[in-house]
Amino acid sequence: MQDQRCTKYTDCASCDFYQKQIFKYRQYPKGMSIPQERVLQNTMYFLLKGEVRVNSEEHPDTFFREGQFIMQPIGSRVEFHILEPVEAILYLFERPQNICNDRHNKGMSMASGGHIGSVVMDLCAPMHTFLSGMRAYLDSDLRCSVFLQSKQTELLFLLNCYYPIKDLAAFYSTIYRYNKSFQYFILQNYQQVKDVEAFAQLGGYSISTFRRMFKETFGEPAYQWMLKRKCQDIQTDLLTTELSVSDICYKHGFESLSNFSHFCRANFGQSPRAIRAERENV
Secondary structure (H helix, E strand, O other): OOOOOOOOOOOHHHOOOEOOOOEEEEEEOOOOEEEEEEOOOEEEEEEEEEEEEEEEOOOOOEEEEOOEEEEEOOOOEEEEEEEEEEEEEEEEEOOOOOOOHHHHHHHHHHHHHOOOOOOOEEOOHHHHHHHHHHHHHHHOOOOEHHHHHHHHHHHHHHHHHHOOHHHHHHHHHHHHHOOOOHHHHHHHHHHHOOOHHHHHHHHOOOHHHHHHHHHHHHOOOHHHHHHHHHHHHHHHHHHHOOOOHHHHHHHOOOOOHHHHHHHHHHHHOOOHHHHHHHHHHO
């Protein structure tokens, strides 16, 4: 009888839940240089094979080898020089998630008061197992957002359970330094404001300064970025949560269900209830 255990029957790429921006698998040949570029999301780089020389403010002229991982915070600039052929998995995220109040609070306290220097972490055995599985899933293009979010939680538990809090505090310290930065101000508050003018006022910026800084940081106009995020958040809530349509409507700042329905039809071509119904038909 033919062994069917590794046959994948689901085409995730055609699904509304398809997600490219949580985990990525990358290969680079020896001698390749990746020029300095701005990091648009907090990123952990897990090196499965090879050797890399990293150059950034957080990791100045640092050698990064197989079985190790590093962090680059949002807004930082980094360049890579591939010294030996590389296979790597990248994990991209907007903010550290709190999965344990006690360790989270202790870590934040330690990180905010500690010296920020280059931190290169070693993979423990459970992390090796996790990353081996992630590579297989990414190779199979298994990118369901619900599945990848569960793997994200698994990764965070592995970090939390198998690494000393002192090491984790140092590892995350670069992110805590950015907590008061413009990037984090945007990511932490974009759901709380209705328009660009209110956003600028919330941060104490003039409209022109806010627009300029936003375009320089995120590479597109503030209004366009905010609209995309609002659409993504609404679609996620409709497709992946148990919130009622009314709750989603008011959560995202709409004054009435009719306004919310008009927004969904204009941006998705469907009413919110029709989008919700898609989940029931999957």
